[in-house]
Amino acid sequence: MTGNQKFEIRALTAAEEVNAGFQVFLRAMVGLPFREVDATEITEPGRYLGALDGTEVVGGADSYGSWLVVPGGARVPHAAVTHVGVLPTHRRRGIVSALVARQLxxxxxxGEVVASLRASEAVIYERFGYGVASSAQAVRVNLRRALLRPEVPAGGTVRLVDSAVTTALLAGIYEQAQWTGAIGRPAGWWRLREKLRDSDPAAQYVVVHSSGGVDDGYAIYRPADTTGWFTSREKTVTVTDFVALTDSARAGLWRHLLSLDLLDVVSFDSLALDDPLPLAVVDRRAVELGSAHDETWLRLVDVEAALRARTWGDGDPVVLRVHDALLPANNGTFEVGPKSVVRTEAAPELSVDVTTLAAAYLGGTRWRHLAAAGRVGVHDPDALRRADGLFAVASLPFSGTLF
Structure with a gap:
């Protein structure tokens, strides 16, 4: 078998092929403990691509049909890329490149305008046009020092619900998500979370927040390291999913979590870099911020449609030249202004590849920083100022969804 061998790339349709593709993913990831699952229950027909060496599935790339909220609140058709992997015996043969190119x-x-993924390795996906469009951080709150400021809204009512019967309830709340960077969570995503929950013996608690009788947020949390729970000096619960559609919901869920008895620490797996929690406590040092890490790796599949879907800041237009090596239809020059986006024959003021444009698209990365890193061709220095004004957003993009 040589490095030039050709592999068949096609959709995995039969159940045994889909399950073989999922097993490839688990073997490639090495450390994932979850093995016993019928992959046809958590995937969407026709979206799981496989690389076949004869009749053996040796690589795969899957996706969910979804939506992404872009600046201004519009939802664009979105592909959530997941389950990408190649058997260790077939690495370095161009299989991932072939799978991702076919997938795009x-x-x-x-007609999916954008795609996104969570990268297991940070050096793989830029060459396919994916750029880091949002970041996140873990947060630890020391409950001995954490006291909410008196100005923090009171919030509504919070109720505990049975985690075994919550999927429809939580999915209904999350479906209303409207913050920039939020993505739709399809049925397969929820089914996998159910299976992970059922296979984990650790307790899980779910609280739902309501304002005026309307459910508008929830939090899922679980105790960490319960072996020596009552003798531990740092009893901790970890919040694995925190969804607040309103300021009232956010404040009400904070009040519940920060007032739990017996605890020393409340840890959040993932919050936005500009989450207001540190501003809501009297002692800011009670909230320990973890290091920022990449979250959304975004790919613009249809550059023109993506640019037209979002809203823009005030200011004069800027002319962008875009290069896309994998999807030539995206190549072109676009005049981006506060009221319109049009293709143009005008001379470009800034030139970028599609990866760099993806990094800036949601407003999480400034153009002047990209230029300082040498990632932007600057033909008019004033265009950087105008681009930063046009792409600016009120809150940093954040997804909060792993897949």
Whole structure:
């Protein structure tokens, strides 16, 4: 078998092929403990691509049909890329490149405007046009020192619900998510979370917040390291999912979590870099911020449609030249202004590849920083100022969803 061997790339349709693809993913990731699952229950028909060496599935790339909230609140058709992996015996043979290129063409044919993923390795996906468009951080709150400021809204009512019967309830709340960077959570995503929950013996608690009788947020949390729970000096619960559709919901859920008995620490797996929690406590040092880490790796599948979907800040237009090596239809020059986006024959003021444009698209990365890193061709220095004004957002993009 040589490095030039050709592999068949196609959709995995039969149940045994889909399950073989999922097993490839688990073997490639090495450390994932979850093995006993029928992959046909958590995937969408026709979206799981495989690389076959004869009849053996040796690589795969999957996706969910979804939506992404862009600046201004519009939801654009989105592909959530997941389950990408190649058997260790077949690495370095161009299989991932072939799978991702085929997958992007498939997304374009489906009319999906953007795609995103969570990268297991940070050096793989830029060459396919994916750029880091949002970041997140873990947060630890020391309950001995954490006291909410008196100005913090009172919030509504909070109720505990049975975690075994919550999927429809939580999905209904989350479906209303409208913050920039939020993505739709499809049925397969929820089914996998159910299976992970059922296979984990650790207790899980779910609280739902309501304002005026309307459910508008929830939090899922679980105790950490319960072996020596009552003798531990740092009894901790970890919040694995925190969804607040309103300021009232956010404040009400804070009040519940920070007032739990017996605890020393409340830890959040993932919050936005500009989450207001540190501003809501009297002693800011009670809230320990973890290091920022990449969250959303974004790919613009249809650059023109993506640019037209979001809203823009005030200021004069800027002319952008975009290069896309994998999807040539995206190549072109665009005049981006506060009221319109049009293709143009005008001379470009800034030139970027599609990866760099993706990093700036949601407003999480400034153009002047990209230029300082040498990632922008600057033909008019004033265009950087105008681009930063046009792409600016009130709150940093954040997804909060792993897949």
């Amino acid at each position: 063409r498939d997304f374009a044919q489906r």
